[in-house]
Amino acid sequence: MRARSHLVAIVSALSLLTVFTPPPRAGRAQAPAAKNYRPALSRALAARTHAGVTPKRAGAYLPQRKRADKQTQARPLNLSSRQRRPARPVPVSKSVEKTRALNQTSSPTPSAAIAPGTPLSRVLHVAQLSLVSPDGTHEEFVDRDGDLQADDRSTFDARGGSYDIAVGRTGARYEVFTALDDRGTSNTSDDVTTGVLVLATDSNGDYVRDSASTFDLGRDFQLPSAVAVVAGTSRAGREFVVVSSGGYYNTEDPADPNNEDSPGVVLLVRDPSTGGFDNSRSRALVTVGDNRLFNANGLALLPNGNLLIADFQSNELRVIRDTNDDGVPDSLDSRPYYAFPFDTDAPLDVAANARGVVFTHSEGNDTYMLAVYDTDGDGYADTDEVCVEGLSIDNNFALHGLTVSREGTVYVVQDATGESDLEADGGNGGIPHVYAFPDPALNGILRDGDAFVLADDEFTQAYSGLSFGVETVLPPVAHLSMTNSASLQGGAPAGGLATITGTGLTRGRSGATQADATARGVRVTVEGLEVPVLSFDDSHVHVFVPQSLGAGAGSVVVRVNGGVTAADDANFVNANPGLFTIPQTGTGEAVALLASDLLMLNTRAPFPARTGNNASVVSLFGTGWRNSLPVKVQIGGKSAKVDYAGPSGGFNGLDQVDVEIPSGVTGPAAVVVTTASGSTSHTGVFITVQQ
Secondary structure (H helix, E strand, C coil), X not given: CHHHHHHHHHHCCCCCCCCCCCCCCCCCCCCCCCCCCCECHHHHHHCECCCCCCCCCCCCCCCCCCCCCCCCCCCCCCCCCCCCCCECCCCHHHHHHHHHHHHCCCCCCCCECCCCCCCHHHEEEEEEXXXXXXXXXXXXXXXXXXXCCCCEEEEEXXXXXXXXXXXCCCCCEEEEEEEEECCCCCXXXXXXXXXXXXXXXXXXXXXXXXXXXXXXXXXXXXCCCCCEEEEEECCCCCEEEEEECCCCCCCCCCCCCCCCCCCCEEEEEECCXXXXXXXXXXXXXXXXXXXXXXXXXXXXXXXXXXXXXXXXXXXXXXXXXXXXXXXXCCEECCCCCEECCCHHHCCCEEEECCCCCEEEECCEEEEEEEEEECCCCCCCCCEEEEEEEEXXXXXXXXXXXXXXXXXXXXXXXXXXXXXXXXXXXXXXXXXXXXXXXXXXXXXCCCCCCEEEEECCCCCCEXXXXXXXXXXXXXXXXXXXXXXXXXXXCCCEECCCEEEEEECCCCCCCCECCHHHHHHCCEEEXXXXXXXXXXXXXXXXXXXXXXXXXXXXXXXXXXXXCCEEEEEEEEEEECCCCEECECCCCCCEEECEEECCCHHHCCECCCEECEECCXXXXXXXXXXXXXXXXXXXXXXXXEEECEEEEEECCCCCCCEEEEEECCCCCCEEEEEEEECCCCCECCCCEEEEEEC
16 A cells, blocks of 8 residues: 555636817827717618629739739638648537527526626637617626637627727727718818727726727828727836727729728827826828738737738738837838739738737638638747638628637637628628637637627617737736656647646645645646646646547647636547656656565565566556557566556556566666557666665
8 A cells, every 4th residue: 555655646989088189289089079979870781892803993902912803812711731630610509509409598698797806818808880870889798618609798888889999008998980070060061081099998897898988080180990909017117008090992883982091000198297298209000002011901919019911902901010128019121021812812810829829710601711820939820720611701992700719719709790791792691600610739820619698689780890808917828848757758648647837837736636626726627638747846737638538749838817818729549658767757667566466465676587487577657558458578688578568557658568577687777668650669668676
């Protein structure tokens, strides 16, 4: 019993609240606007766009790749080079039927209020716009139980909705849309469109807007529209927001009243002393009409401070770089971050996760999402993979949404404009909804997901804009690796013992038993299956890998009290023999017991070469060979007779091999186990034999 205990230890838009207008200063968002702006939804609904159409605005930016006059390069689907097939959403109608049957209600939309204290990093914001009135809301949703369906809901405001929304580290919400400015007259002929930014705050943490200021970006930066927004924080801790006009242009109708000059991109830096924006730091990053972009219909911040711009008509992702490393984008790169190879790739929206994997999708009744990678670290993406097939994305230039949670799950708005998106107009119809695709390893390999939440009314409402708040307590999800617990090398053995290594895995917690792991909230899942945690500390977590997981790549996720601390893909194998050693380093003297004589059972090294008149039998312990029997063993370079090989009773995942010490072996003798499949154990393991 003492020996077994020893062994176990080793393996172990909005209404304005301000009413004054100071004298304007051109080019600065120096004061809130004095008008009550609402989204010009009819103009947004008319702004339809199509992939594969060559841009023709006079003097326009020319994309890096030459575009054909007609769509001739459609991306072939189902040809991903990955080990996994692309994810595919279940048609939302089926999800509706399933949800309504389970809940026995006519509406699958959650009604429970968001619990006080829920971090904004878990709260998804989406705009719900009315298609029949000026009404619209900003809704907030929380998936409390991790099943990819919203459980809790609060309405942040009911001031008309927006096209896009961002949430800053301070908790401020930034809502943008295009409004119609009547210029103070009843004559509609002098009406102009203007980009609007609403800075909204929730001062008491009840997920409801308490105050807001509205900024006229047409007045201050000549933005004729505002279709995309992101929020960030500089290295000095200053919160900022970036807004773009869309640059919509109907190449088939140069007289389309929705047509705009080339887009502008503006940077607004918060002023903590006033609660507004700092005039000395706020500026245009790209000027309207300078033809350095064709479109700017989606924005995403990369972890390094660079800003990505989805340029739909150019079929490119452009990048505004943080050239002085202050965490704030400042200079548009003339070279695209990525030029897509197929006409149908045209990026309608863009998002990025905490590890710099970029996601983008186009439009269509059966389109796809791409994961885009900078594999060589030169600051430009060089490859892409289809990560989702079968998306239903309306061909609307302004109304769409895409974002990524801290844990890597990708959320996308499908069928944004609902039944108003008529098939006769090239639309999709359908129920506006948010769909969620898990990415447990944060590497862009998405799994099948579920419909997260549906609009309240598919006939009269639209969804647009998605954003999570910033995680202010936990750091970004860390990397990890996983290997054989005994040898500390090679893949994790199915049905065996594996060790996760990394930093900050358990947020300082440690324990030596499964009960400790349960009590301290330490959990590990492999491909979504929870596995037993045997012992743990901040840099090592030891687990049992169930046989059912099989071989191949699989996601490994470590959580503490529900929050993800580390995640990555790991390689799982059927056979990777490893012997436990006394130093627990993968090399050195093996954990072994003399098994020849009942009177000497469980005696440790050094081992006698013979017990009585027979060769001594030694039990060696490890993991990773039970799935590839029979095994061969060498001791001191000589073949050793194997009396038993397989699971060691009483401890999940522990393997045992009983071998006879070959004649003539003495001193430190190297031990190597070879499985039937040819896998071998670490060569730096030995037992000590004495004659």
